[in-house]
Amino acid sequence: MAEFFLRAERLTKIYPDGTVALREVDLTVHPGEILGLLGENGAGKTTLTKILSGLLPPTSGRLLTPKGPIRFHSPKDALALGIGMVHQHFALVDTFTAVENVALGLGKLSFSELRARLKKLMEDTGLHVPLDVPVEKLAVGERQRVEILKILMREVRLLILDEPTSVLTPVETAELFKFLRNLRDRGTAVIFITHKLKEALAITDRIVVLRRGRVAGEAKTSEVSASELARLMVGAEVGLSRRALELSWEGIEREEEGTACQGEPSLVVENLRVRSDTGGLAVRGVSFAVYPGEIFGIAGVEGNGQTELVEAICGLRRPESGEIRLLGRNVTGLPPTALYRRGLAHIPEDRWKYGLILSFTVAENSILGRQRENAFQRAGFLRAWAMRAHAAKLVEKFGIQTAGISAPTKSLSGGNQQKLIAARELSKEPQVIVAAQPTRGLDIGAAQFIRDLLRQLRKEGRAVLLVSADLDEVLALSDRVAFMYEGTIVGEARPAELTPEKIGLLMGGVKVGSE
Amino acid sequence: MRRIGVGLRPLLESVLAGLIGLGVGAIIMRAWGYNPWPAYMALFKESFGSGYGLANALANATPLILTALTFAVGARAGLFIIGAEGMMYMGAMAAVAASFFRLPSGWHALFALLGAALAGMVWGLIPAVLKAYRGVHEVISTIMFNWLAHFFAFYLVANVLVDPIRAEKTISVAKTSRLPILFRGTDLSFGIAVAVGLAFLFYLLLWHTVAGYEIRAAGANPHAARYGGVSPRRTVLLVFILGGMAAGLAGAVETMGRPPTYAVYSGLTNIAGFGFDGIGVAMIGRIHPLGIIPAAIFYGGLQAGARLMQMEAKVPFEMVRAVQGAIVLALALPELARLFRVFVRRARFQEKKT
Numbered sequence: 001m002a003e004f005f006l007r008a009e010r011l012t013k014i015y016p017d018g019t020v021a022l023r024e025v026d027l028t029v030h031p032g033e034i035l036g037l038l039g040e041n042g043a044g045k046t047t048l049t050k051i052l053s054g055l056l057p058p059t060s061g062r063l064l065t066p067k068g069p070i071r072f073h074s075p076k077d078a079l080a081l082g083i084g085m086v087h088q089h090f091a092l093v094d095t096f097t098a099v100e101n102v103a104l105g106l107g108k109l110s111f112s113e114l115r116a117r118l119k120k121l122m123e124d125t126g127l128h129v130p131l132d133v134p135v136e137k138l139a140v141g142e143r144q145r146v147e148i149l150k151i152l153m154r155e156v157r158l159l160i161l162d163e164p165t166s167v168l169t170p171v172e173t174a175e176l177f178k179f180l181r182n183l184r185d186r187g188t189a190v191i192f193i194t195h196k197l198k199e200a201l202a203i204t205d206r207i208v209v210l211r212r213g214r215v216a217g218e219a220k221t222s223e224v225s226a227s228e229l230a231r232l233m234v235g236a237e238v239g240l241s242r243r244a245l246e247l248s249w250e251g252i253e254r255e256e257e258g259t260a261c262q263g264e265p266s267l268v269v270e271n272l273r274v275r276s277d278t279g280g281l282a283v284r285g286v287s288f289a290v291y292p293g294e295i296f297g298i299a300g301v302e303g304n305g306q307t308e309l310v311e312a313i314c315g316l317r318r319p320e321s322g323e324i325r326l327l328g329r330n331v332t333g334l335p336p337t338a339l340y341r342r343g344l345a346h347i348p349e350d351r352w353k354y355g356l357i358l359s360f361t362v363a364e365n366s367i368l369g370r371q372r373e374n375a376f377q378r379a380g381f382l383r384a385w386a387m388r389a390h391a392a393k394l395v396e397k398f399g400i401q402t403a404g405i406s407a408p409t410k411s412l413s414g415g416n417q418q419k420l421i422a423a424r425e426l427s428k429e430p431q432v433i434v435a436a437q438p439t440r441g442l443d444i445g446a447a448q449f450i451r452d453l454l455r456q457l458r459k460e461g462r463a464v465l466l467v468s469a470d471l472d473e474v475l476a477l478s479d480r481v482a483f484m485y486e487g488t489i490v491g492e493a494r495p496a497e498l499t500p501e502k503i504g505l506l507m508g509g510v511k512v513g514s515e
Numbered sequence: 516m517r518r519i520g521v522g523l524r525p526l527l528e529s530v531l532a533g534l535i536g537l538g539v540g541a542i543i544m545r546a547w548g549y550n551p552w553p554a555y556m557a558l559f560k561e562s563f564g565s566g567y568g569l570a571n572a573l574a575n576a577t578p579l580i581l582t583a584l585t586f587a588v589g590a591r592a593g594l595f596i597i598g599a600e601g602m603m604y605m606g607a608m609a610a611v612a613a614s615f616f617r618l619p620s621g622w623h624a625l626f627a628l629l630g631a632a633l634a635g636m637v638w639g640l641i642p643a644v645l646k647a648y649r650g651v652h653e654v655i656s657t658i659m660f661n662w663l664a665h666f667f668a669f670y671l672v673a674n675v676l677v678d679p680i681r682a683e684k685t686i687s688v689a690k691t692s693r694l695p696i697l698f699r700g701t702d703l704s705f706g707i708a709v710a711v712g713l714a715f716l717f718y719l720l721l722w723h724t725v726a727g728y729e730i731r732a733a734g735a736n737p738h739a740a741r742y743g744g745v746s747p748r749r750t751v752l753l754v755f756i757l758g759g760m761a762a763g764l765a766g767a768v769e770t771m772g773r774p775p776t777y778a779v780y781s782g783l784t785n786i787a788g789f790g791f792d793g794i795g796v797a798m799i800g801r802i803h804p805l806g807i808i809p810a811a812i813f814y815g816g817l818q819a820g821a822r823l824m825q826m827e828a829k830v831p832f833e834m835v836r837a838v839q840g841a842i843v844l845a846l847a848l849p850e851l852a853r854l855f856r857v858f859v860r861r862a863r864f865q866e867k868k869t
Contacts (some may be wrong), residue, residue: 316742348742357736368732369743377725384723503676 004066005031005158005189005212006052006083011061013213021047022063023213029158034180034190034258035121036204036221037189038197038233045193046088049449052080052191053085073173075449082157083418086147086164094136098129098146102153119150126179128329141172148179158189165199170503177203187299191284197233205423208232216334264328265289267313267432272322274308281320282308290432295454298476299506302469305487307349308437310467315339316354327431337369345430347422349467353412355421358410362402364393365409366424393448394423399449415446436467451477471503516634520736528849538844541699547834554828554838557810561823562816570701577703577772578786580710580807581765582793584756585719587802589653590854592720593734593753598642599762600790601664602635604764607779608668612864613674614689623691627711628767635763636756638664649746661790666782670779687777694772704772710811714762717804720757732836736858753768763785765789770823784839798847810846817842 006029013022022044022442029035029052036078039045051055052063052381062069065081067204072078075085092101103114115131122128127145135143144164151159165173180190180203180318193201200207201221209232217232276282280383283306290296298306311317313324315336326342336346348354356365364442365468366385367376391405398419409417418438424435435454439447454464454477468474474481475495483506491506541551557578561570582599589596613627632715642660645651694704721727732740733750761778769786770779779786792814800810831836 039825198763209805335744346742351739353736354742355739357732358737359735360732365729368739372744380724380726382723382725382728488743 002020003031005029006081007064008048008052009062009064011048011051011058013044013051013056014059021213022051025210025213025215025426027052027215029189030189031157032184032187033206034184034192034204035303036200037191037193037210038200038207038229039210039216040055043233044213045210046162049085049162049191049193049211050208052078052158053083053160055085063081065477067089078378079154079474082152083160083505084156084158085160086144086151086152086162088162090141090143090147092135092146095132095134098138098149099129101135101146102150104150106153117153118149118173120198121149125149125182136205141168142455144176156188159183162193164389165196173199174513176408195233199230201231217251221493252484261439263292265291265325266327267465268323268325269309269313269324269368270325272309272312272324273320274305274317275320276305276308282487283312283319285322286484286487286489288464288482288489289494290463292431292463293458293461294479295458295477295480297470297495298465298467298475298484299474299481299503300484301470304484305469306436306469309484310346310434314344314348314434336349337372340428340430343431345425345428345433347418347423347425347433347435347438349440351418351421356409356417358408360399360409361388361396361406361419362409362412363388363405365420366391366394366405366427368424370428373501390427391446394420394427412461415442418442418446418450424448426453426457432465434465434467437469438445438472439468439470472513475503523808526730526847529799529801529846532759532845532849533842536842537840539845543837543841546754546759546835547757549828550836551728551831554824554830555825558817558820558835560822561606561820562819566698567701568816568819570698570703571819572812572816574702574704574773574812575818576791576808576816577706577710578765578769579770579793579796579814580714581761582759582790583797583800583807583811584793584804585715585790586794586797587800587804587807588717588721588730588757588761589754590797590802590857591734592730592750593737594646594751594754595654595858596639596657596755596758596856597654597794598639598660599658599758599765599793600788601661602638602759602762603766603786603790604664604668604783605634605638606631607770608671608676608765608766609763610692610767610770611685611688611779613669618708619688620691624691624771627688627692627763627771630648631763631767632760633763635761635766636759639755639759639762640752644834646755647751653751659662666858668779668783669781670778672783676779678778684776684778684780688771692771693777696767696772696774702772704768704773708767709764712765713806716755717761721804722849726753744782747766762793766792795843797848798850799843802854803848810854813846814843826835 006228008025008027009395010027011022014020023464025048037045037048047056051058054075054077093104099111099115099118102118103109103111118131127149129138129142129145135146147483164176184190189343192204204221206220207229209229271289272283272286273281276284286309288296300306308317312319315334321328326339326344329342331339331342349475357368367390370376376383388405394400395402395405400419401416401422409420412420438450442450454466457464466474466477478491478495481495482489537555546555552715562568583602585599585602586596609630610627613630618626624798636783638660641657642653645656655746672685676682678686697703699714719730729740729745730750730753732743735749737747737769766786770777794813796814797807799814800806817839821839824835825832826828
């Protein structure tokens with residue numbers, strides 16, 4: 001393959017705060033090829049693609065086209081060359097329809113012309129979306145299609161996708177893969193960023209593995225095994241057991257089961273209905289019970305009401321109707337602090353929003369929610385010494401990597417921030433723990449730590465409600481798992497009873513077996 | 516350094532910003548044909564070169580510390596309180612009105628100070644309640660309340676508190692209610708102790724009490740604060756009460772501690788503007804109660820030095836203001852940039868709530 005489309009030479013990126021995101025990375029992109037970019041969180045995948053798509057300038061190194069070196073001053077320059085990127089977080093105007101979103105930035109075209117071209121593009125690519133519905137009403141998979149169509153309208157020759165499958169159902173993922181192969185066969189280059197080995201092996205032609213900002217290895221997909229890739233990804237780092245390494249590609253191993261459904265349930269949710277921010281019913285009559293000594297999982301594609309359900313249970317959102325009972329008492333509508341005093345802890349889905357105050361120190365964050373307790377205040381004055389001792393204890397017990405308890409929390413890595421939240425929430429000695437997407441965005445080591453923690457809690461006889469979009473995680477950890485679809489629970493089962501087909505159907509909203 | 520909540524970095528930033536401001540000021544003067552060096556010498560000689568000048572700089576700083584505290588405590592909670600001006604008018608009116616009573620010396624001053632603090636507080640509570648219970652944006656409401664206070668004070672000065680002998684001013688504050696002058700021949704009164712003392716109290720409150728923890732939490736991340744049991748309503752009310760107190764006291768020290776007249780002139784000419792200048796001072800001081808003290812002294816010194824800069828360096832008054840503006844702007848910019856980001860984030864937060 002002598003002919004290449006774009007080549008990066010010795011790219012180095014150092015952020016203003018001194019973080020070295022990329023060190024002398026070489027990368028070649030060929031037309032008609034799906035290139036997998038594989039790596040853990042913080043490996044530099046996103047930084048690299050941001051440079052390729054003109055969002056960031058490299059600190060040193062250069063980009064080459066067959067016609068010679070080129071410099072991008074903005075994403076526009078990259079687009080002019082035919083390089084488009086679909087970000088993990090979509091850049092869509094929620095209140096606009098698909099057509100309006102595509103029209104943004106295209107200029108010139110009339111709507112009727114645009115619509116005609118868009119329809120043709122949908123026919124060609126098989127990516128179908130409703131054109132005249134505001135984007136906010138579309139499912140996540142459909143929004144992603146809008147985003148892709150938006151970029152394809154600009155006749156791209158290199159399509160970059162940043163973790164595109166993290167929000168998709170298995171069916172949607174399969175459709176996306178079909179589309180990508182189709183695109184490749186017509187000569188377009190694709191860069192597919194992922195940290196899921198199975199996906200990388202399934203869809204790509206060639207894989208480049210990044211680790212800590214360097215290219216750790218490169219291989220043809222047909223000539224490489226999952227275990228080789230996993231080794232490249234994680235490296236021979238100290239402290240990461242071989243087991244953690246295996247977990248990254250064999251799914252998460254199951255351990256012994258908890259003692260499900262014994263005694264009085266710790267958390268009971270009955271016929272709960274909750275509205276979303278936009279006013280629609282996001283949760284439409286959900287009922288379940290979580291018993292002490294078990295992990296109850298809620299699986300399902302994101303955006304099917306899980307967020308609203310968790311917020312209602314944790315006192316952050318007032319339910320429309322229904323009842324929540326905590327340790328036998330009705331707690332519907334109580335604020336978070338009242339719930340915590342009654343034995344509930346919450347590891348929130350959005351840790352930057354609800355979990356932490358980033359500008360606060362580690363010590364200050366370690367008592368958030370407990371600042372009015374006598375342990376931490378006397379006559380309205382903070383007991384700084386008690387707060388710092390508490391924080392130091394948590395840092396030690398949970399192995400939180402920090403420059404010190406007086407360091408601002410934003411200086412911690414994502415994994416350590418999550419550990420800090422978990423440490424604080426568990427220091428409340430809760431009987432019921434609600435963990436929402438607890439390992440999202442964490443590296444393997446930190447994710448494993450959190451998972452072990454949840455198992456430990458089960459062993460101690462506490463009730464754990466685990467809500468996660470990571471199917472492997474839910475299936476591996478849970479004693480019972482329920483599937484949420486469009487605000488209702490469409491099925492509940494023990495993970496051992498589930499077959500891939502069943503799971504697929506449940507995720508897609510088809511009730512199984514119960515009828 | 517970190518323990519008192521001021522890192523070394525902001526200090527360096529401020530010094531650098533100050534130097535940039537001086538540089539820009541020098542360029543402005545040079546461009547219009549004035550010699551910047553003697554001008555700056557005159558500026559700083561007047562305010563920081565002599566005991567007399569320093570005392571006047573401190574006297575100028577006194578109300579500024581207090582109004583800056585109003586803005587700072589609000590900004591720490593994520594609120595943009597523009598209302599120190601109006602609260603200060605109300606405080607000044609209360610301080611003058613206190614002279615209708617007869618009390619022993621000392622007690623009278625204390626009574627007047629408390630009255631002024633209360634007046635500022637009550638005036639601040641109205642926008643606070645509007646914000647907490649009806650969601651009225653505090654920038655809008657406090658600006659409107661500045662005008663209400665302005666004309667209300669206008670009315671009081673001309674009709675109720677008016678001096679029967681000299682109609683251009685209010686009655687002078689009773690001798691028993693005046694703040695003692697610390698250095699004979701200067702304007703520096705005991706008010707500086709009130710201002711600095713309150714700054715220390717605010718610092719203690721913000722960094723060493725639960726209420727302060729919650730105020731800062733609400734300002735830094737309203738979502739997480741709410742999850743942590745911080746009531747947004749309680750925070751808003753508390754912050755306005757504290758801010759109103761500080762601004763009310765600013766009005767008091769400016770009347771009870773300002774020789775020779777110890778009064779408010781019609782048109783409020785001798786007290787107008789301190790509330791707005793306090794916003795700039797708060798930003799120069801990095802909205803930190805202790806940072807505000809040197810910031811206000813510096814700002815007060817610039818004002819005190821303006822006269823000599825005109826006389827000795829023959830720089831016209833307009834040019835002096837332009838140069839001072841460049842310096843103040845440069846000093847305020849780092850904090851302004853930070854606050855702007857907070858402001859944008861909060862706007863997004865509210866958008867999501869509705």
